[in-house]
Amino acid sequence: MERIPLGNTVFEGRNNAYLIPGDRPTLVDVGVATDAVRQDLHDGLDALGYDVADIDAIVLTHWHADHTGLAGEIQAESDAAVYVHEDDAPLVAGDEDAIAEERRISERRFEEWGIPEEPLDELTTFLGGHEELRGDTVDVTPVTDGDRIAAGDDELEVVHLPGHAAGLSAYAFDGDEGREAFVGDAILPKYTPNVGGADLRVDRPLATYLDSLDRLVDLDFARAWPGHRDVIDDPAGRARVIADHHRERTERVLSVLDEHGPADAWTVSAHLFGDLSNIHILHGPGEAFAHLDHLVEAGVVEQDGTEYALADADAEASELVAVPETKR
Incomplete structure (x- = not known):
């Protein structure tokens, strides 16, 4: 497995994509749909001896654009299958009803939270000005907790860890140090993932996220490969x-x-x-x-x-x- 660092000046920065080489070359997350990140990904693949057309599968940890934005264009060039948890699949696929419902929930929450007019206008302008970061349309294959996906020369196990996003999932595998996982934004090495604002579809967001942290402790992975920054050598400790x-x-x-x-x-x-x-x-x-x-x-x-x-x-x-x- 190889980590491909990606830039990201729009959101929190320092994203990761991961390449799993082998009989079924697989990408885990792909970065936001900007020219700079596109170049980062292409350069990273090239350095590892791969081209976008070589990719057979894309596994997405959750629906946020800084993890999914380039999936559509990679799929169009490589015909790769794209996997994401069923709770996030409609948003990644660009389903109009799902996007409209997410916007309705957002509008209701903004009113309930009491965001004043001026900052609300700033937020609306910011979000509306970055619609293109979602990238091209994606044909997704929904997965759920416990599913297994062929990747590289082995397989990944889906571990549903909602909270930051409704469908956020880790993908567990047997690594050099024991059982490891790609964890997306379930836990991060420096920052704490946002809960409550990152996905307004999540009911009881803090309780849901705390349950996911508890599950991460129980799973006791040897290492976790996050969606941003560096590897986490003690995932259970970080969750705590x-x-x-x-x-x-x-x-x-x-x-x-x-x-x-x-x-x-x-x-x-x-x-x-x-x-x-x-x-x-x-x-x-x-x-x-x-x-x-x-x-x-x-x-x-x-x-x-x-x-x-x-x-x-x-x-x-x-x-x-x-x-x-x-x-x-």
Whole structure:
């Protein structure tokens, strides 16, 4: 397996594609549809002795454009099969009904979160100005948890890890150090993946993501190959660190409501993150919402319309966000 680093100046940067050589050359994620990233991918393949036309399969970790954007044009040139979890398949395929529904959910959430007009206009302009990053139409083959996909000279096992995206999936394989996995944005080596704003289709986003972190700890992979930056040598440990980060953020959300009183998700986000621009106008209140939603479900916070108020001033974040024990 070979990692192909990809640039990405539009979103968070430093994407990865992975080439699995062998009888069925396979790409895991492909980068956003820009000229610079296209060149990065072509140069990376060329350095490894491959051409786009050689690719037989493309495996996508989730539907975001910085992981899927070039899939359509690669498929058109190589006739590669494209696999993605069934929950994300309609968006990757460009299904008009699925895209329209995702936009309807977004519009409803933006109103519920209380995003003011000016930042909302900035966000809408940013998102509308990057539609082309989705790339060309893709003919997808949906997969689900536990499915196996022939790749290289072996196979990948689908491991569904929703939270950051509804269909986000890792792909597990037998590696040099034991059982390893391509994990997309389920865990990242430096940043914590956004939860709540990255895919507004996810119900109970924080609880869903915490369950996925718990599963990652149980699976105890020897190494994880993320969608951004460098390999993660202790995936279970990293999952535990991220869960602890969400425990700390839950404490901060409780403190904001205790100190400032009832507030909507946008106001809580402002206390957490300060001023936001472009894509972070989505991710900030989305993250705040994920935690507020979690607290409402726990009975610690009450929701009245768009506002959230503290109902239990004695609540402890450690009892609301469990941090799984690392097995090693």
